[in-house]
Amino acid sequence: MAVRAFPVSTKSGISAAALVVTLILGALCAVISRAEAGTGFIGADWSALRFTVWQAFLSALFSVILAVPLARALARRRFAGRGVLVTLLGAPFILPVIVAVLGLLTIFGRSGWLNGLLAQVGLPSISIYGLHGVVLAHVFFNLPLATRLLLQGWQTVPAERFRLAAQLRLTPWAMFRVIEVPLLRQIVPGVAALIFVICLTSFAVALTLGGGPKATTLELAIYQAFRFDFDLGRAALLSVVQLGVAGGAALVALWVLPVISLGGGQDRPQRRWDARGGVQRGLDGAVIALGTAFLVLPLLAVVLRGLSGAAQMPTAVWAAAGSSLFVAVISVLVLIVLMLPMAGWIASKRAGGVEAIGLLGLSASPLMIGTGWFIVINPVMNPADLALPVTALVNALMALPFCLRIVVPRLRDTVQDFGRLSASLGLRDWPLWRWVILPRLAPQLGFATGLTGALSMGDLGVIALFADTERATLPLQMYRLMGAYRMEAAAGAALLLLVMALGIFWACDAMGRRYAAA
Amino acid sequence: MKALTLAATTLIAASAAAADTPELVVYTYDSFVADWGPGPQIEKAFEETCGCDLEFVGNGDGAALLARLKLEGARTDADLVLGLDTSLIAAAKDTGLFADTEVTADYALPVDWTDTTFAPYDWGYFAFVHNKELAAPANFKALGESDLKIVIQDPRSSTPGLGLLMWVKDVYGDEAPAIWEGLADNVVTVTKGWSEAYGLFLEGEADMVLSYTTSPAYHIIAEEDETKAAAIFDEGHYMQIEVVGRLTGSDQPELAAEFMQFMVSDAAQSILPTTNWMYPAVMPSGGLAKGFEALVKPENARLIDADKVPALREEALAEWLSALSQ
Numbered sequence: 001m002a003v004r005a006f007p008v009s010t011k012s013g014i015s016a017a018a019l020v021v022t023l024i025l026g027a028l029c030a031v032i033s034r035a036e037a038g039t040g041f042i043g044a045d046w047s048a049l050r051f052t053v054w055q056a057f058l059s060a061l062f063s064v065i066l067a068v069p070l071a072r073a074l075a076r077r078r079f080a081g082r083g084v085l086v087t088l089l090g091a092p093f094i095l096p097v098i099v100a101v102l103g104l105l106t107i108f109g110r111s112g113w114l115n116g117l118l119a120q121v122g123l124p125s126i127s128i129y130g131l132h133g134v135v136l137a138h139v140f141f142n143l144p145l146a147t148r149l150l151l152q153g154w155q156t157v158p159a160e161r162f163r164l165a166a167q168l169r170l171t172p173w174a175m176f177r178v179i180e181v182p183l184l185r186q187i188v189p190g191v192a193a194l195i196f197v198i199c200l201t202s203f204a205v206a207l208t209l210g211g212g213p214k215a216t217t218l219e220l221a222i223y224q225a226f227r228f229d230f231d232l233g234r235a236a237l238l239s240v241v242q243l244g245v246a247g248g249a250a251l252v253a254l255w256v257l258p259v260i261s262l263g264g265g266q267d268r269p270q271r272r273w274d275a276r277g278g279v280q281r282g283l284d285g286a287v288i289a290l291g292t293a294f295l296v297l298p299l300l301a302v303v304l305r306g307l308s309g310a311a312q313m314p315t316a317v318w319a320a321a322g323s324s325l326f327v328a329v330i331s332v333l334v335l336i337v338l339m340l341p342m343a344g345w346i347a348s349k350r351a352g353g354v355e356a357i358g359l360l361g362l363s364a365s366p367l368m369i370g371t372g373w374f375i376v377i378n379p380v381m382n383p384a385d386l387a388l389p390v391t392a393l394v395n396a397l398m399a400l401p402f403c404l405r406i407v408v409p410r411l412r413d414t415v416q417d418f419g420r421l422s423a424s425l426g427l428r429d430w431p432l433w434r435w436v437i438l439p440r441l442a443p444q445l446g447f448a449t450g451l452t453g454a455l456s457m458g459d460l461g462v463i464a465l466f467a468d469t470e471r472a473t474l475p476l477q478m479y480r481l482m483g484a485y486r487m488e489a490a491a492g493a494a495l496l497l498l499v500m501a502l503g504i505f506w507a508c509d510a511m512g513r514r515y516a517a518a
Numbered sequence: 519m520k521a522l523t524l525a526a527t528t529l530i531a532a533s534a535a536a537a538d539t540p541e542l543v544v545y546t547y548d549s550f551v552a553d554w555g556p557g558p559q560i561e562k563a564f565e566e567t568c569g570c571d572l573e574f575v576g577n578g579d580g581a582a583l584l585a586r587l588k589l590e591g592a593r594t595d596a597d598l599v600l601g602l603d604t605s606l607i608a609a610a611k612d613t614g615l616f617a618d619t620e621v622t623a624d625y626a627l628p629v630d631w632t633d634t635t636f637a638p639y640d641w642g643y644f645a646f647v648h649n650k651e652l653a654a655p656a657n658f659k660a661l662g663e664s665d666l667k668i669v670i671q672d673p674r675s676s677t678p679g680l681g682l683l684m685w686v687k688d689v690y691g692d693e694a695p696a697i698w699e700g701l702a703d704n705v706v707t708v709t710k711g712w713s714e715a716y717g718l719f720l721e722g723e724a725d726m727v728l729s730y731t732t733s734p735a736y737h738i739i740a741e742e743d744e745t746k747a748a749a750i751f752d753e754g755h756y757m758q759i760e761v762v763g764r765l766t767g768s769d770q771p772e773l774a775a776e777f778m779q780f781m782v783s784d785a786a787q788s789i790l791p792t793t794n795w796m797y798p799a800v801m802p803s804g805g806l807a808k809g810f811e812a813l814v815k816p817e818n819a820r821l822i823d824a825d826k827v828p829a830l831r832e833e834a835l836a837e838w839l840s841a842l843s844q
Binding site: 101102105106109111208209210224227228314375384476480482485 | 548549552553554555575578581582584585588589590593595609667672674675702705706707708709710712713714716717718720721722723724733736737740795838839842843
């Protein structure tokens with residue numbers, strides 16, 4: 001193991017991690033500092049905790065189980081439109097919840113397409129409301145993300161390994177066991193932990209599709225404590241519980257990540273001799289078709305509805321689109337500064353537990369972080385003046401765990417394959433990043449920055465507290481339209497948001513891939 | 519160089535002018551400040567006469583407004599808060615941040631307005647909205663016995679949701695749990711806020727949605743769509759009255775009082791109905807826009823006294839949770 005011999009400076013990585021921890025714990029302390037004795041943990045909170053963990057567990061489980069065959073099929077095939085499909089995999093994840101939910105309802109709802117079909121053939125209709133609906137929506141959100149992350153893993157396998165395996169006449173099954181299973185063991189726990197944490201803090205999905213207060217999550221309880229009861233002590237307590245559950249899950253998952261190196265290669269394009277048979281081709285085709293239908297149909301519903309509403313969009317929507325773009329670009333820049341040193345530090349360590357720090361940012365309630373920083377800033381200056389930097393910082397914080405998950409495995413391989421050589425050549429600091437690390441990291445960086453930009457486009461969380469009268473973001477403007485009965489125009493704005501988010505995602509992603517190919 | 523000097527002088531002159539103009543900051547809910555909401559028109563009308571710079575700051579909804587005010591406490595920049603409703607008045611008064619008001623007007627409210635801290639600027643009745651061809655039930659009991667599907671909002675995160683809770687509690691008191699048990703199988707789902715619920719209803723996910731009797735007015739006036747109606751319940755309808763109040767810490771007390779009086783004046787009241795889609799607190803001289811006459815008018819307006827709301831809310835919320843969590 002040449003891990004220790006890698007001349008990446010860990011100091012800046014540790015400071016970036018410390019900044020992340022400070023941002024979250026600082027907010028928590030600020031909330032506690034204003035708390036008065038309030039309601040503690042009550043019986044209803046236990047059932048909320050149970051429901052929260054259970055639905056998050058199921059969502060993570062199904063997302064990952066379904067993502068494995070889909071990612072494998074995509075990794076083994078080249079076909080027309082594959083690039084578009086891979087980009088579309090970023091789409092559900094970045095839609096505002098209500099847009100995605102309405103899209104899903106067009107398919108699975110009471111008067112949706114599926115029930116229309118069932119009625120045609122005389123079958124009873126199905127209801128989407130309940131735990132299964134919550135899990136379905138979460139899988140819709142996260143299956144594409146899991147697929148993309150797994151696909152990244154497949155792409156890091158050196159082409160020479162598949163070539164060698166093909167020469168040894170390994171059957172597809174043997175190939176799966178020898179090459180792909182170890183690969184999955186290395187990626188799946190981290191991906192599952194990430195999705196588990198995302199679903200832990202989701203509350204609008206659970207509330208809308210859960211069918212009633214049975215589907216109360218911790219995040220809703222936090223929301224209520226802040227907004228309706230203004231019981232800051234209780235809000236802080238619930239936030240700590242949420243952080244604890246998420247942090248615990250993250251640590252467990254990341255701790256079991258084995259550090260394996262797939263060995264270096266010559267960075268040749270992969271070819272899969274094992275997947276040439278008709279059966280294999282048919283299987284992959286079926287998996288891709290099913291996955292695409294599940295993801296694309298609700299998106300298609302969003303697009304169709306948006307097209308009919310696009311003409312009714314007021315001009316204010318375009319101004320909001322400009323603001324959103326601005327926020328997204330700033331967020332991406334902040335993210336890069338925060339992530340690269342941290343990733344370098346994590347990659348040079350043997351155990352993966354440090355990555356849990358990144359996950360903290362995601363498991364903290366945005367409302368808690370926003371309120372905490374509001375309390376800190378308010379005595380000094382007007383929080384509205386800091387709306388933009390705070391939003392960019394929080395967006396970067398939210399995207400950090402995804403980006404670490406994307407970048408770290410590849411960075412770790414680079415460290416292992418090139419660490420010694422770089423050390424013996426005396427490459428360190430910037431030249432090392434410039435000549436060794438960044439070129440090999442380009443596709444991952446493109447994906448990570450694209451995801452951050454797209455996420456920031458669709459984010460509504462924290463900005464609401466730091467209201468900035470002059471600048472409404474696009475999601476906020478969309479909610480305002482909905483709040484004023486203008487559902488058609490809101491659908492138009494949602495479509496614009498989808499196009500812009502996908503646009504920024506595609507631009508970064510394609511840039512990274514092109515750079516890697518060059 | 520000349521151009522630069524000129525620009526600099528203009529800038530200095532402009533900032534000097536700005537410094538003379540007093541600024542009035544009004545916290546309100548988010549949909550009020552949208553370009554198509556009442557905010558921009560109200561601002562324009564008030565600035566014509568006040569010689570000031572009126573600034574609206576939007577924050578989520580009524581509950582979010584109050585939470586923000588509590589966070590900021592006496593240090594708040596706000597001179598006024600516009601958009602709390604009768605369910606939040608007691609909690610707002612508890613903060614001790616609001617000043618008494620002398621605003622008077624000839625209110626067109628179905629109830630007597632006696633509060634001396636806040637002034638009402640618009641109001642509505644909660645009601646279930648449905649498509650016209652549906653034979654709507656006449657009360658909560660009939661709704662509970664029917665197979666109709668409804669979408670409601672969560673009282674823990676939305677004002678209409680809380681309104682429905684209070685409505686049932688006000689009508690049925692100790693029998694409220696039984697009513698909720700009857701409704702449990704009608705509730706398709708509970709949403710975070712009004713927009714989500716209304717969106718689900720328009721999507722065809724439910725037969726009825728909890729909204730306002732004024733909702734059909736929007737469809738009639740803005741979309742020329744006459745297919746929506748509000749169901750009249752014979753138990754009476756719970757009201758939502760939206761209010762404005764000024765803060766003791768304001769550095770512009772006279773201006774703030776002037777703004778409150780303006781909000782119940784003809785100028786403001788004629789703007790509100792077709793931008794906020796609620797009834798005006800004072801009937802504007804021009805009457806109501808065409809389309810409002812088509813709306814159903816409940817016989818019996820219900821409202822729980824503002825100071826009794828907090829205690830009742832706790833009890834009603836617990837009943838609601840246990841009935842719908844079965």
